[in-house]
Amino acid sequence: GAGVSQSPSNKVTEKGKDVELRCDPISGHTALYWYRQSLGQGLEFLIYFQGNSAPDKSGLPSDRFSAERTGGSVSTLTIQRTQQEDSAVYLCASSLAAASQLYEQYFGPGTRLTVT
């Protein structure tokens, strides 16, 4: 079946502009995660959704970052007034909600964001 999809695959934006990144999880996966990966680095957790609610937003780096999820499916990560340090690959993952399967996260290909 279809995996996790993300759009756009690449985004170049000017400093100060807002961007929206989209994630479409695997059908039936109720848990959804956003991570950020800077060049040569591991993944940095941003936010976790269970259904449409976000029990853990602890990784959002500033109030310029926000995310929402509607219909228990598609999620959008919004970055306002982008800064150069926001340049990174933004990865989305999803998993089934069952306890033993929450840790089996399936990742999308990522959105490569470049802020000039």
Next chain:
Amino acid sequence: QKEVEQDPGPLSVPEGAIVSLNCTYSNSAFQYFMWYRQYSRKGPELLMYTYSSGNKEDGRFTAQVDKSSKYISLFIRDSQPSDSATYLCAMTRINTNAGKSTFGDGTTLTVKP
């Protein structure tokens, strides 16, 4: 200090070699341990996950966890050029921040034919 430290690499081995990839962690609350493989410009792909100390084998891959030493390893036997990728270890606490994983920085492996 990072909660998860991973041997930085890069690592270059000849085809057929046994590869050892290693991570250490500082937080004893981590209970679930995963290894991901990430090809260039792709998202990470879950290779193996384990909950308990000891070894878990899957084909040419063996995941090893030593909770007393806070040390995990991934062994790749008979390595192939197609194994060339970045390998990320990841860990999760159970029952809190469910599913939120803390990742190592990755080790880039090149297997030369």
